[in-house]
Every structure is written in C-alpha cells, then in structure tokens.
Amino acid sequence: MTYVPGSSGTSKVSTSADVALNNPADKEVLTYDAALAKWQNKQLPSSITGTGVASIIKLTQAEYDAIATKSETTLYVIQG
Numbered sequence: 236m237t238y239v240p241g242s243s244g245t246s247k248v249s250t251s252a253d254v255a256l257n258n259p260a261d262k263e264v265l266t267y268d269a270a271l272a273k274w275q276n277k278q279l280p281s282s283i284t285g286t287g288v289a290s291i292i293k294l295t296q297a298e299y300d301a302i303a304t305k306s307e308t309t310l311y312v313i314q315g
Contacts, residue, residue, distance in 0.1 A: 248274075 248254055254265070255273045265274040289308040295315045305311070 248256070248265070251274075253273050254275075255271065256276050259276050260278075262279045263276045264279050266277045267273075268275050287308055288310050290306075291310045291312060293312045293314060296313050299311055299313055302311075
C-alpha cells in the first residue's frame with residue numbers, strides 16, 4: 236500500500252491490491268498478515284504492550300510534524 240500526499244488522481248485503501256477489508260468499522264486499524272501478504276482491518280486492541288514502547292501520545296498531524304526530534308520509545312497516534 237502506497238500513499239503519496241499531493242499526488243494527482245484519487246485512490247482508496249480499499250482498492251489497493253495488497254489490502255483485504257472485511258466490513259470496516261470505527262476504531263479499527265490495518266494490520267499486516269505476512270501469510271496472505273495483505274493488510275487487513277482488525278479491531279483496535281484495548282491495550283497495546285510490547286518492549287520498547289514507554290509512552291503513547293495522541294495528537295494531530297500538525298502537532299506530530301512540529302516535533303523536532305521524535306522519540307523511539309513513543310507510539311504517536313495521529314487523529315483528526
């Protein structure tokens with residue numbers, strides 16, 4: 236799946252050859268299934284855990300873009 240901001244024409248995630256959507260709904264995310272070689276929609280987990288993630292920050296794209304140095308241990312959630 237490739238997204239090119241400002242490119243001419245229109246495209247939809249749902250029409251990408253490497254995306255398999257099944258009844259998309261609110262609060263879902265795309266996850267990659269290596270066995271199928273496709274991105275699939277899944278429910279957003281109630282909690283996210285893992286090694287290396289120390290904090291999760293919710294912000295707008297403009298706020299994210301304004302961060303001069305991004306932390307490798309922070310999960311940035313862009314919304315809006």
